[in-house]
Amino acid sequence: MTNWIDIGALEDIPARGARVVRTALGCVAVFRTGSDEVFALEDRCPHKGGPLSEGIVHGQSVTCPLHNWVFSLETGLAQGADQGQVPTFPARVEAGRILLDATRLAERSAA
């Protein structure tokens, strides 16, 4: 079951940027690409815990600000030689509003 909730307007995030959503289980980074796609990932690099929301967004990737690990926003997988995966969450844009699936966000502790 999905439970889409409105977390804000697309314009609240700069293109090629991110904002965080605070949840009971830590922060989720919501990214907006240069093509206005939206992705939600855990705001924590699997390497040393860097805040991915503060990274540089390019294409469909983000570069962690601490040690330049690059992750696919789509799959959460580390790119290149690095190994690791960031949990991802369903996100979509409807009529200019960003929607996240609250059910999946809440399920996170079990995952």
Add this chain to the structure above:
Amino acid sequence: MSQSQKHLVVIGAGMASGRALEHLFEAEPDAWKVTLFNAEPRGNYNRIMLSPVLSGEKTYEEIVTHDDAWYADHGVTCRFGEKVTAIDTAAKTVSGEDGVPVAYDKLLVATGSAPFIIPLPGHDLDGVIAYRDLEDTNAMIDAAGTPGARAVVIGGGLLGLEAAAGLRMRGMQVTVVHLMGHLMERQLDEAAGYLLRKALVDRGIEVRCSANSREILGQDGRVRALLLDDGTELPCDLLVMAVGIRPNTGLAKEAGLAVGRGIHVDDQMITSDPDVLAIGECVEHDGALFGLVAPLYDQAKVVAKTLAGDPAQFVNKEVSTKLKVTGCDLFSAGDFAAGEDREDIVFRDPARGVYKRLVLKDNRLIGAVMYGDTADSSWFFGLIKDAEDVSEMRETLIFGPAFQGGTPLDPMAAVAALPDDAEICGCNGVSKGDIVAAITNGATDLAAVRSTTKASGSCGTCTGLVEQVLGVTLGDEFVIPAAQSICGCTEHSHEDVRRLIKSQELKSQAAVWQELGWKTKDGCHTCRPAINYYLLADWPLEYQDDPQSRFINERKHANIQKDGTFSVVPRMFGGMTTSDELRAIADAADKYNVPTIHVTGGQRIDLLGVRGEDLPAIWADLNKAGMVSGHAYSKGLRTVKTCVGKDHCRFGTQDSSGLGIKLEKKLWGAWSPHKFKLAVSGCPRNCAEATCKDLGVVCVDSGYQIGVGGAAGMDVRQTDALAQVPTEQEAIDITVAFYQLYREHAKYLDRPYKWIAKVGLDWVRERVIDNLENRKALIERFELSQTIYQKDPWAEHARERAESYQPIADLSLQAAE
């Protein structure tokens, strides 16, 4: 009317209803008696061809689709120039201006749309028009008849640009004002928008993007100028508003038909009343409105079939856009922007000004944007419409249907595209044409070109470009030594990109990506900060700094720490502080629970462990005490370390802290290829450690010794003497000129010592010390840049962007429930 004929009343003689009547008469030549109302005093013409009428490429007569004879042949009663005042769906009548009800069996509402007029102050002045019908077009043609007349077009969409191009072709001075960051943002991405803008600017149209209109200024009831939010006044004799359209639904609403944004119709084009149909730009079907002609023609077919009693269903299909501006070859179709799970295929040919981008999802083409070469657009459009699986041809898809093996991206295309007068060697003023001439005269290697033209003979940073000119000119006879490219997005080195930004006058990131053949859509974390720096350093007035192309420290004006918190370092000019400042720092540390306070090597205080969300608040507090950002996070001016100098020290020879403060006040806020640290020592004992700084001044009795290129990081290096000067003012001038030279020429992330090792200290000395005119010019360029960049980012962010430091939403309570 014969007894068997049914009566159809049509309101609006536009392209949709015109096409519907054609289909109807074809299917049932004698079944219907038609009465056609039209508010415009004429019948149906091809409205989308108004642009060629405006530009003078066609006449009105050429775009008429149905003339009087056609209406007569089909027995249509034409009531042109007459508005319908009411529809009575119960009585099934329509009233025109004469008030006599006209009965109908079926009614077709085709009232079209009206241009949206922004309710700016002054929008009702004479000379403010929309671009919609023949009257508007004629008004524009009239206005263009006055020599020297100027026009402003608000709206950089399809219609606005066609209006602008048409007015320009008629000889007007035209400025396009567009709210968004690039033109036609609904149809084009940045790169294509950039190429389009370039083509329009080339034909003499001024384009202002990200420009918000504030007020239309008038004189004697007539438009005089448009005032923008930034205070700019654009004088004009004609102001065209082309910002969008709104369905004309008033009549339908008054008649009690269901209306949302447009008149609601079902798949058979029937409104909420079974005897009333609607078609065209006035309708809303399944949530969608219509502005392009293709779906309208589909609707026309459905209307004709529905009226004839045949089954038909309107399906809203993909549409494509082409701009009707001669010479601007542009195509856009499908969905190329929002969404997930997508892949981009990008092809750029800078030499031909070609950009193509395909968007794939689940192995199907869902969108395409093309500029410069749209020959294959209908093939791509077909793939989009048919949702064909393209995985088999994915590798070669972008080359189109006639792909014969394809051509790989040519890294030299950017150099090949340079005009002959483009400057390759800035030091010696050598153009591409000079180098090509030297090569054709027999200089077939770098050394020969260097000795005959001097190109790359001074600082040497254009060596790569000279080699590429050799490669372009000589073809296979010249093998270009491999230079290290910036990153995987490009074949070019930093030095080449810097020079090409200058010589090709590239003033946006989109321009760099396109003209220099970037292989990715929007760069990566390696190239974007470098390109952003090069652009802001070379074009301080024209280029707008892009925070999203900066490393987090420079975006949030604080240093990120390993636990994700930040450090805050207020500026202490020349290392001097006061008890009030110290008190304010102590108060801030308490208020924001700063766990660690550290004194830095640059003579200031570092508050470590501040939470990202608290940054705007702590900055506002420090601002209140008169302190600004110390830029301890920046590739820019850091600190000027000083000793106390002759006021206190028994050995001091000059006012070293005074000079340090003056230098820091002059240089703070500027960005550079890497961090830039200074120091001023009051005597050769050098307590401020000036001889291991990027620039250090050591005061002596006779004046000031200036050294450059020191380092005390991964490499430790003593400064080299640049000059010794007798006055403080000269010491300041030389420092500023040196910094600007470094800012203009060094590779991103090269500290001065690395840069000097490449260009040579003599080359620096010649420009900063020997050539006084050059020194003056460097200082002037620096000061110009400082008018933009010397501002406290803390104050700005605390005031205007504090919200962006907070989470966009807080779900912590919801999730816990």
